[in-house]
Amino acid sequence: MSALAVLGGSPVTSNLLQKTSLKSHNDLARTYLLDAFDSGVWDDWPGVESMASAFQQEWADFNGSRFCALLTNGTHTLQVALETLDIGAFDEVIVPGLTWQATASAVCDVNAVPVIVDVDPETLCIDPKAVEAAITPKTRAIIPVHLYHRMADMDALLAIAKKHNLHIIEDTAHVHGSQWRGKSAGTIGTFGSFSFQRSKLMNAGEGGALLMQDEDLYWKVVSQRSCGREFKPGVKVHSGNYRMTSFQAAILRAQLVALRENAEVMDRTSRAFDRAIEAAPGVRPLFRSENLTRQCSYGFVFLYDQNAFDGLPATQFRKALSAELGVTFGTTYEPLNQSPVYYPHTKKRHQLSQEYMQAITPSRWQLPVAEALWRDRVVQALWSILGCPIEKAHLLTDAIGKIYEQRHALLENPK
Numbered sequence: 290m291s292a293l294a295v296l297g298g299s300p301v302t303s304n305l306l307q308k309t310s311l312k313s314h315n316d317l318a319r320t321y322l323l324d325a326f327d328s329g330v331w332d333d334w335p336g337v338e339s340m341a342s343a344f345q346q347e348w349a350d351f352n353g354s355r356f357c358a359l360l361t362n363g364t365h366t367l368q369v370a371l372e373t374l375d376i377g378a379f380d381e382v383i384v385p386g387l388t389w390q391a392t393a394s395a396v397c398d399v400n401a402v403p404v405i406v407d408v409d410p411e412t413l414c415i416d417p418k419a420v421e422a423a424i425t426p427k428t429r430a431i432i433p434v435h436l437y438h439r440m441a442d443m444d445a446l447l448a449i450a451k452k453h454n455l456h457i458i459e460d461t462a463h464v465h466g467s468q469w470r471g472k473s474a475g476t477i478g479t480f481g482s483f484s485f486q487r488s489k490l491m492n493a494g495e496g497g498a499l500l501m502q503d504e505d506l507y508w509k510v511v512s513q514r515s516c517g518r519e520f521k522p523g524v525k526v527h528s529g530n531y532r533m534t535s536f537q538a539a540i541l542r543a544q545l546v547a548l549r550e551n552a553e554v555m556d557r558t559s560r561a562f563d564r565a566i567e568a569a570p571g572v573r574p575l576f577r578s579e580n581l582t583r584q585c586s587y588g589f590v591f592l593y594d595q596n597a598f599d600g601l602p603a604t605q606f607r608k609a610l611s612a613e614l615g616v617t618f619g620t621t622y623e624p625l626n627q628s629p630v631y632y633p634h635t636k637k638r639h640q641l642s643q644e645y646m647q648a649i650t651p652s653r654w655q656l657p658v659a660e661a662l663w664r665d666r667v668v669q670a671l672w673s674i675l676g677c678p679i680e681k682a683h684l685l686t687d688a689i690g691k692i693y694e695q696r697h698a699l700l701e702n703p704k
């Protein structure tokens with residue numbers, strides 16, 4: 290067996306992704322972009338046919354949703370969803386401690402309090418038991434995030450929401466096309482909030498969409514994304530401008546064509562990768578609920594056991610694995626109680642009262658599970674890894690086996 294690539298030996302493969310199985314349809318995107326330009330309708334306006342109105346309908350149909358509204362990004366979608374539900378000053382919204390900062394900062398931006406709870410160590414998603422324990426008379430909503438590779442336990446969360454009369458806003462920024470019991474992610478809660486930012490499975494540079502099943506909520510969102518105009522008589526909500534352009538929608542239309550073809554491929558590759566991880570020493574896959582009937586995820590994640598590798602720190606393992614496979618493996622976002630991009634208590638606009646400033650100070654929350662996952666346990670690669678041809682999945686087992694065999698060489702060379 291060759292020496293480890295990170296120590297100068299030859300890698301298991303120079304690039305696991307030399308030939309991706311995932312489609313992108315960039316030529317179609319280019320055609321749609323020119324069509325949008327030539328049409329002269331560059332924005333998104335209710336009742337006016339455009340690339341935006343076409344994609345809005347197609348995204349609703351693909352997900353089996355009654356309504357879809359396109360917005361500027363996946364942060365504004367959360368903010369608009371909260372405001373549409375009349376959630377605001379001093380209300381409480383429960384969010385997971387392991388997520389991108391937007392999930393919580395959107396709550397602060399409507400002057401509500403994000404109540405940050407710990408996650409399930411087997412899925413990385415919000416822990417329903419922690420949610421139930423955090424409910425108070427001020428709680429109005431839960432924002433589960435289907436993070437990286439799995440979905441939150443929607444059955445448990447729906448039961449809690451029903452019992453306590455709460456809304457669920459699914460943060461679906463990571464799972465375009467995933468399904469829970471055959472229903473699309475984003476159509477199970479009151480709202481589903483998508484991001485089309487550049488790292489996501491569907492990417493228009495920037496962009497967002499809300500799915501919802503209630504017509505009144507739809508017209509409220511349409512008013513809110515368009516400066517509070519009254520498009521349906523009697524329905525308007527004071528607001529600013531959160532509209533997407535037709536150019537973004539043109540790119541997304543082509544990417545939806547690709548997603549239709551890629552969804553099953555990604556699911557099959559995820560399952561093959563989980564099996565490859567099961568066959569490797571000192572690591573294990575995340576728990577996959579049988580209710581997660583289709584998985585199209587932002588990342589591929591597995592769990593590392595430092596003890597099994599005789600104390601080899603996860604950072605060294607991730608580096609060694611990246612070198613063996615020619616793909617970057619990292620960890621999760623920092624937990625919100627220590628995230629360098631989440632510090633809402635420093636902002637003048639949030640100085641509603643001493644009590645509010647204390648309530649939104651991130652360090653007040655204890656998140657031991659999220660912290661351990663981030664620091665020691667998670668090994669994560671972005672979604673493009675799911676383009677790896679299935680017959681190459683065994684290279685993951687081979688690479689981890691090689692690192693395991695030579696773990697002492699790494700322990701002696703901590704770089």
Ligand SMILES: Cc1ncc(COP(=O)(O)O)c(C=O)c1O
Pocket residue numbers: 362363364365388389391392434460462463483484485486495496497
């Ligand atoms: C889980 C999650 N929620 C929300 C967002 C916000 O989306 P956007 O960047 O489009 O504002 C992102 C991504 O950036 C995200 O990863």
